[in-house]
Amino acid sequence: MLLDTVSTIVMGTISGSSILTKQAEIFIFNNGDFDKDKRNQGNDGFLYYKYYLEIEPTEDVIDRNYVLEISNLLTKLWDADFKAIASCDFEDLLPRKGGYNFDER
Numbered sequence: 001m002l003l004d005t006v007s008t009i010v011m012g013t014i015s016g017s018s019i020l021t022k023q024a025e026i027f028i029f030n031n032g033d034f035d036k037d038k039r040n041q042g043n044d045g046f047l048y049y050k051y052y053l054e055i056e057p058t059e060d061v062i063d064r065n066y067v068l069e070i071s072n073l074l075t076k077l078w079d080a081d082f083k084a085i086a087s088c089d090f091e092d093l094l095p096r097k098g099g100y101n102f103d104e105r
Contacts, residue, residue: 002051009073023058023069025056030050067090067093074094074099085100086099
């Protein structure tokens with residue numbers, strides 16, 4: 001379900017458990033630390049979400065386009081009632097600052 005949802009949002013091509021777009025390659029992993037109770041507790045609950053994504057820029061992507069792709073993905077996931085938090089060096093450039101501690105920032 002998540003693979004298809006993400007693929008639809010970014011209009012990417014699925015290959016195994018990854019999705020390729022013009023801006024990025026998105027890898028979807030099962031989280032070995034998944035805990036259905038801890039995922040809803042405190043600011044670090046995202047560490048216990050069922051899945052995590054690793055998103056790598058494509059070789060010649062323009063930084064702005066890469067950030068826009070991740071921004072779009074986050075926004076659409078939130079709109080579809082997914083909990084999503086970005087952990088990256090450019091959280092301040094993302095909607096809701098990537099979602100982590102948004103109310104406190």
